[in-house]
Amino acid sequence: xxxxxxxxxxxxxxxxxxxxxxxxxxxxxxxxxxxxxxxxxxxxxxxxxxxxxxxxxxxxxxxxxxxxxxxxxxxxxxxxxxxxxxxxxxxxxxxxxxxxxxxxxxxxxxxxxxxxxxxxxxxxxxxxxxxxxxxxxxxxxxxxxxxxxxxxxxxxxxxxxxxxxxxxxxxxxxxxxxxxxxxxxxxxxxxxxxxxxxxxxxxxxxxxxxxxxxxxxxxxxxxxxxxxxxxxxxxxxxxxxxxxxxxxxxxxxxxxxxxxxxxxxxxxxxxxxxxxxxxxxxxxxxxxxxxxxxxxxxxxxxxxxxxxxxxxxxxxxxxxxxxxxxxxxxxxxxxxxxxxxxxxxxxxxxxxxxxxxxxxxxxxxxxxxxxxxxxxxxxxxxxxxxxxxxxxxxxxxxxxxxxxxxxxxxxxxxxxxxxxxxxxxxxxxxxxxxxxxxxxxxxxxxxxxxxxxxxxxxxxxxxxxxxxxxxxxxxxxxxxxxxxxxxxxxxxxxxxxxxxxxxxxxxxxxxxxxx
Numbered sequence: 001x002x003x004x005x006x007x008x009x010x011x012x013x014x015x016x017x018x019x020x021x022x023x024x025x026x027x028x029x030x031x032x033x034x035x036x037x038x039x040x041x042x043x044x045x046x047x048x049x050x051x052x053x054x055x056x057x058x059x060x061x062x063x064x065x066x067x068x069x070x071x072x073x074x075x076x077x078x079x080x081x082x083x084x085x086x087x088x089x090x091x092x093x094x095x096x097x098x099x100x101x102x103x104x105x106x107x108x109x110x111x112x113x114x115x116x117x118x119x120x121x122x123x124x125x126x127x128x129x130x131x132x133x134x135x136x137x138x139x140x141x142x143x144x145x146x147x148x149x150x151x152x153x154x155x156x157x158x159x160x161x162x163x164x165x166x167x168x169x170x171x172x173x174x175x176x177x178x179x180x181x182x183x184x185x186x187x188x189x190x191x192x193x194x195x196x197x198x199x200x201x202x203x204x205x206x207x208x209x210x211x212x213x214x215x216x217x218x219x220x221x222x223x224x225x226x227x228x229x230x231x232x233x234x235x236x237x238x239x240x241x242x243x244x245x246x247x248x249x250x251x252x253x254x255x256x257x258x259x260x261x262x263x264x265x266x267x268x269x270x271x272x273x274x275x276x277x278x279x280x281x282x283x284x285x286x287x288x289x290x291x292x293x294x295x296x297x298x299x300x301x302x303x304x305x306x307x308x309x310x311x312x313x314x315x316x317x318x319x320x321x322x323x324x325x326x327x328x329x330x331x332x333x334x335x336x337x338x339x340x341x342x343x344x345x346x347x348x349x350x351x352x353x354x355x356x357x358x359x360x361x362x363x364x365x366x367x368x369x370x371x372x373x374x375x376x377x378x379x380x381x382x383x384x385x386x387x388x389x390x391x392x393x394x395x396x397x398x399x400x401x402x403x404x405x406x407x408x409x410x411x412x413x414x415x416x417x418x419x420x421x422x423x424x425x426x427x428x429x430x431x432x433x434x435x436x437x438x439x440x441x442x443x444x445x446x447x448x449x450x451x452x453x454x455x456x457x458x459x460x461x462x463x464x465x466x467x468x469x470x471x472x473x474x475x476x477x478x479x480x481x482x483x484x485x486x487x488x489x490x491x492x493x494x495x496x497x498x499x500x501x502x503x504x505x506x507x508x509x510x511x512x513x514x515x
Contacts, residue, residue, distance in 0.1 A: 015150045016235030022210045023157035026099065026145055028203035029137035030161040032106060033079075034168025035196055036134065037299065038318060040072055040127075042176030042311050043189040052186070053120040065437045071124045072437070075131035076430030078109075082135020083422040086143075089136060095144040095213045102140060103204030106133030110197045114190050130196075137203075139422050147213040148233055150248070151471075156329055162391045166325045168199075170318035177315050214249075218256045226252075247510060255478075270416055278481050285465055286421030292458040294428030296348055297451030298385050300436055301378050313375065317382050321390070324383040328391035336470035336492065337392050341462045344388025349455035351381040356448025363445075389458075467491040471502035 043049050044063070053071070054061035063071070082102070089098040109130025116122035141161055149157045175195065179188045211233055217226035227249055231240035239245070270283040301317055331340050355377040364371035439447040468491045469477050476496040480486065486494060495501055498509040 015153050016233045016237075018211060018235070019149050019153065019157070019233040022148055022233070023145060023153070023160055025203060025206045025210065026141045027157075027160045027164040028199065029099070029102070029134075029141035030164035031168040031171075032196065032200055032203075033134050033138065034165035034170075035172045035199060036075065036127075036130065036168075037165075038169035038172030038314065039176065039192045039196070040075075041314055042173065042180070043192055044068065044072065045310060046180070046183040046188050048184055048186050049189045052118050053116070053123055063437075065441055067120055068437045069434045071120055071127065073430050073433035074124050075127040075134070076426050076433055078128040078131020079135030079138060080131075080423045080426040080430065082132040082137075083139050083426055084135075084419050085132075086136040086139030086422075087416055087419040090140050090143060090216075094216055095140060095147070096207045096210065099137060099140045099144065099207045100204045102133045102136030103200045104133070105136065106130050106200050107197050107204075109133060110193050113193050135422075135426060138426070139419055143418060144207075144213055147215045148211065148229075150234060156333060160329075163322075163325045163329065166318070166321040166386060166390065170315075170322045173311070173315040173318040177311050180311055215252060215256065218252060223253075247505075250513070270420060278484075281465075282481060283417050283420060286417055287424035288461055289458075289466070290421045290425035291428040292454060292461070293389055294425060294432055295451065295454040296345070296385060296389050296458065297352055297432075297448070297454070298382065298390070299429060299432045300439075300447065300451065301382065313378075316375070317378060320379050320382045321386050324386040325391060328387040331387060332392055332470075336468050338462060338466055338468045338488070338492070340388040341392055341466065342459050344384045345455045345459035345462065347384040348381050348389070349452045349459070351377045351384070352448045352452045352455065355381070356445050356452065359445025359448065464488060468494075472496065 050061055050063065051058075054063050055067065056062055082105070086098065086102070089101055092098075093101065109126050109128070109132070112126030112129055113123050114126075116126060145157050145161065146154060172192065175192050179191055182188045211229040212225070214226040214230040214233070217223075217229060227240050227245070228237065230249055230252075231237050231242070231245045234242070234245055234248075236242045236245055269279060271280055301314075328340075355374050358370050358373050358377070362370040364374055436447075465488055467477075467480060467486075467488050469480070470492075472480065479496060480491065480494050483494075498513070499505055
């Protein structure tokens with residue numbers, strides 16, 4: 001029996017084995033981003049890396065703040081550009097080939113870094129090129145996952161992308177910890193970077209053997225191929241006219257045909273679109289949530305964590321990050337989005353306030369007990385972030401509230417909204433990675449007060465503007481957002497037409513539609 005005919009019952013419906021394999025394979029894209037985030041925080045303090053690329057006389061070299069900021073952060077500029085261009089490559093070549101292209105760019109960037117000898121510009125440009133690939137993947141992976149996976153597993157599959165980010169950070173921390181005994185050799189940092197290439201190959205090659213996105217195929221008039229792809233993802237390749245496949249296919253067909261009737265949107269329409277589908281509202285909301293995900297302050301800890309042994313502390317934080325992401329996968333499916341995001345932002349703000357206040361009042365280099373309190377505060381922050389703001393913004397793509405394909409109104413072609421919001425995430429990442437070295441040498445732990453304010457602002461924005469889209473299909477979110485009388489804090493009770501509740505179809509309604 002081929003993979004396209006293998007099926008598993010999940011939440012009362014058939015989900016194909018290929019859909020699960022797709023989720024696992026494509027989530028490696030998240031692993032690559034996490035791996036790079038973790039690796040640079042370690043290798044930047046390796047002896048050989050500093051001696052080769054640092055400034056000052058031999059034997060007394062160190063990085064200038066501005067140069068270290070550029071080396072660490074320019075990858076985020078690459079990812080921002082890659083995210084904006086990712087919508088085009090995914091549209092031109094299809095979702096699968098676009099992902100392979102992203103992997104190729106990442107590998108080229110890694111090769112440029114490994115071949116650097118003594119120029120910090122060389123290593124910086126390698127990170128920039130690798131960032132182009134990671135940015136492409138950051139748009140393409142959730143897009144491909146959300147367009148392909150059955151709704152019963154879509155939230156968890158897209159959230160697995162974020163889970164793999166945490167695992168990537170942890171693995172890079174482990175490798176950094178393992179090679180720090182040879183930090184006087186170039187093999188230390190070159191080995192860490194080189195392993196990234198090996199980790200990327202299963203994604204670049206494996207994705208070519210998976211089904212293409214049914215929505216991409218249908219958008220080009222290849223309806224039979226789209227039906228077969230959809231059937232494979234349900235594990236029903238031998239029965240492409242099964243009622244389960246037929247319902248999904250007709251729902252997609254109506255949306256695609258409507259899009260064809262009204263045409264394709266432009267970048268400008270993301271900001272001046274019609275009032276009914278709330279184009280501008282949703283564009284700005286997606287950009288804000290993704291930008292604030294970075295400005296919660298999580299990467300301040302991963303890029304800096306200047307307490308005691310930095311590599312060991314980052315390893316501890318990475319482990320907490322991975323472990324606490326698993327409850328987040330449960331929360332997103334059972335509780336939803338709004339409440340966890342609000343509680344998470346408030347909880348994070350509290351621990352950031354403690355972290356900053358203790359660090360200023362009782363510096364950890366003078367008071368050992370302060371270091372312990374600050375490490376606990378950092379762990380409590382990371383735990384909350386992993387369960388809420390780490391998982392939910394990206395996995396919200398299954399509800400199309402933020403950035404992923406079909407979140408935008410039908411005319412818009414929401415790949416552009418996906419790129420804009422993901423680019424906002426990378427812009428926030430760039431700002432954090434660029435500013436952190438200056439903050440460390442300037443205001444120090446008072447930087448935590450800034451993140452206290454951004455977390456408080458995030459809680460307010462979520463409460464007043466974010467709609468609860470748990471368990472909704474791609475096209476249903478368009479309908480919900482077009483109902484202007486519906487308020488975000490009331491959205492949890494909204495039920496789409498043809499359903500008894502958000503998880504239960506009205507059989508009589510769908511029988512009548514098929515008839």
